[in-house]
Amino acid sequence: MMTVIIRRNEKRSPNVDLSDVFDEQAGTISPVIYSDPDIYQMELERIFSRSWLFIAHETHIPKAGDYFSTYMAEDPVIAVRQKDGGVRVFLNQCRHRGMKICRTDSGNAKAFTCTYHGWAYDIGGNLVQVPLEEQSFPGLDKSKWGARQARVESYKGLIFATWNEEAPALAEYLGDFRYYLDTVLDASEGGTEAIGGIVKWIIPCNWKFAAEQFCSDMYHGTMSHTSPITAAITEEFPALDPTALSGFQFRASNGGHGTGFFEAPAGTSWGFRIVQAAGLVEGFDPEAAHSRQAAHLGDKRGTIFSQHLSIFPNFSVFNGASTARVWHPRGPNEIEVWAFGLVDKAASDAEKEQVRLMTLRTFSAAGTWEQDDGENWVEVQRVLRGHEARQTKFNIQMGAGATRNEGADFPGTISNAYAEEAARGLYAQWFKLMSDEEGTSSKRGAYVHAAE
Amino acid sequence: MTFVRVCSENEVPPGEALRTESAAGPVALFNVDGEFFAIEDTCSHGQWSLADGYLTGDKIECTLHMAKFCVRTGKACTLPATKPVKIFPVERRGEDVLVDFDGGRYAA
Known part of the structure; x- marks a missing residue:
């Protein structure tokens, strides 16, 4: 028996020569940066997954359970006001087979349940219920399978989030x-x-x-x-x-x-x-x-x-x-x-x-x-x-x-x-x-x- | 038969619910247009609090998988729930609402 291992580096290797696309001294820019699909994929990784991204205004989600579905670049996320007044932002993707766990634009929720197989998450994005758990997933440690959480900070009414654990605080970023x-x-x-x-x-x-x-x-x-x-x-x-x-x-x-x-x-x-x-x-x-x-x-x-x-x-x-x-x-x-x-x-x-x-x-x-x-x-x-x-x-x-x-x-x-x-x-x-x-x-x- | 005071009637307005702990486990009390009903709080399908659900008439919809139960009979009205929840006797004394937590049973 032969085992085939397919590896896909999570980071996209740069197959595009960027050395000439922007020259501040000369004051020139190459328009490939607006049209090239490979450069775009690099942007998703190197720009959007590293920077602080705007999510919502604080007044869009004033009450506990209020949520707002949006995107961090191409990644769908849900921003939810918590009972302690804080805001969580997590990936709108079920950890089982990847369906969106919230399919509406905004509202007030008590939980987010995937409409595919029914995995259910609380308003903090924690996995709280798996249908037929005893028969289907005996021994599942639900605490390890919550929705992917982003870092969240606010500046004067604007909520931002980032996937970059090592990004500076939002105030320093600004x-x-x-x-x-x-x-x-x-x-x-x-x-x-x-x-x-x-x-x-x-x-x-x-x-x-x-x-x-x-x-x-x-x-x-x-x-x-x-x-x-x-x-x-x-x-x-x-x-x-x-x-x-x-x-x-x-x-x-x-x-x-x-x-x-x-x-x-x-x-x-x-x-x-x-x-x-x-x-x-x-x-x-x-x-x-x-x-x-x-x-x-x-x-x-x-x-x-x-x-x-x-x-x-x-x-x-x-x-x-x-x-x-x-x-x-x-x-x-x-x-x-x-x-x-x-x-x-x-x-x-x-x-x-x-x-x-x-x-x-x-x-x-x-x-x-x-x-x-x-x-x-x-x-x-x-x-x-x-x-x-x-x-x-x-x-x-x-x-x-x-x-x-x-x-x-x-x-x-x-x-x-x-x-x-x-x-x-x-x-x-x-x-x-x-x-x-x-x-x-x-x-x-x-x-x-x-x-x- | 021991009736225990749970709340005053104005603490649970029509259409609202209250979750309370008892020796028989968590119990959900509902106000259906001024009439009070008590059932087991934990959904028989998904292990979730029914008091947290959406009450429409005398049907409570669980927020996790949208199973509906009748709060008068405890019977499961829709899939994915198939098993009923217990109902508990409720008594009104003046403005007080009391529940007999020892009297939990499945409706016939």
């Missing part, structure tokens, strides 16, 4: 980016809450186009979004001159996170949101909302508006429209967008309605601005079906060499709003992780940040 993230998450007493449902749709494009644009790209706005800007112009809210706006971009000193924003000219911070919502909601006082946030932030951040940001690798916010979203990767050529509205808990009902209408009309599945972005990403992806197109390098040089530290009262590595410094930061982090077989660069101690 590092000096927190200062700019707080403009969104900590702009009022009590922080934020999620409103509306989760709006989900599919875009046939690579996840990095979306993540990079929200991280770094203010530049496309005046070209790509000319039509919804034009359509909404009124006498009261005329178009702003983009060349006259003062704006900045920030590249996190480590980790690949980035953001950009304008400083609002006096009295205009809510104008964009009002005009894009087709009018002022009755009872909403934009001046009071602006004053509340400026007083709470207490520094120059009170002037920030139209802020875009990405937390590496695939969570983004456009605070100009109060939309937060995950770009779930679905192969090199497709993403699922999962978006929700983000408002201050302290906001009045009228303010929340103002935000809801604005987000709905601009950045949601049928939003005007959203169509503009999706159209670009889809078309770029289609071009990459061409062999020659995939060999033709892209220019990522905007603002190279023009960064400064501690610029204009905004701390950190700061550029002009129209720059690609944060994009270079995102790709530098991507390249570092992808080139690192052992994953050392994703472990505690590897995240060194500038003094905060």
Whole structure:
């Protein structure tokens, strides 16, 4: 008798030469990173299984037993509020034959039972019952066969999880980016809450186009979004001159996170949101909302508006429209967008309605601005079906060499709003992780940040 | 026959359940539109607490494998359960609800 042993290394050996795909000094990027299936499989291992990934907002699962089904890249997971108030995130996969143990989007559960053979798990993901156990699995140690648990941590209302046992704490992972993230998450007493449902749709494009644009790209706005800007112009809210706006971009000193924003000219911070919502909601006082946030932030951040940001690798916010979203990767050529509205808990009902209408009309599945972005990403992806197109390098040089530290009262590595410094930061982090077989660069101690 | 006070009736609103320990094992008490019933708490199929289940009318559905039992008779109404659970006599004294834990039996 011969025994055949088939081994499949859990780590994918790199059969792709990555040495030339990103050159920060030269300011070039090879578009194979957006289309190559082998690179995509490496990303699942080296980017998504090593980084902290956004899961849900705390207010999506307020009560014990509340659950939210989502994904960590391609891996389905369930996030569940525990009786002690904590959150667990575990793989949505039965340990017996791999069926999903939760097949609904969200709700309140007392247990999760696999619909294939009936293995049942409690809300902590522990295996608690196996049908016909005495006959079928005598002596089974159920404590060893619970659902795979991820590490879970929260930052100001946002729940994240990672499979990387050696990743730094979430706060350290975010590092000096927190200062700019707080403009969104900590702009009022009590922080934020999620409103509306989760709006989900599919875009046939690579996840990095979306993540990079929200991280770094203010530049496309005046070209790509000319039509919804034009359509909404009124006498009261005329178009702003983009060349006259003062704006900045920030590249996190480590980790690949980035953001950009304008400083609002006096009295205009809510104008964009009002005009894009087709009018002022009755009872909403934009001046009071602006004053509340400026007083709470207490520094120059009170002037920030139209802020875009990405937390590496695939969570983004456009605070100009109060939309937060995950770009779930679905192969090199497709993403699922999962978006929700983000408002201050302290906001009045009228303010929340103002935000809801604005987000709905601009950045949601049928939003005007959203169509503009999706159209670009889809078309770029289609071009990459061409062999020659995939060999033709892209220019990522905007603002190279023009960064400064501690610029204009905004701390950190700061550029002009129209720059690609944060994009270079995102790709530098991507390249570092992808080139690192052992994953050392994703472990505690590897995240060194500038003094905060 | 010894009736023991389990709770006051307003502690278990209609449609709700209470799990209580006894010498006869865990017992589940249900309020069906103001009428109280007590049955063995442990599902005869999957060893799980029925008091944790979903009560619709006088049927309790186990949260693990969706087996249903009648809380009046203890009989299994749906697969995967095939065996009944015991029922216990219940008595009301004023606002108090009492159960005779010695009187557990399978319905005829």
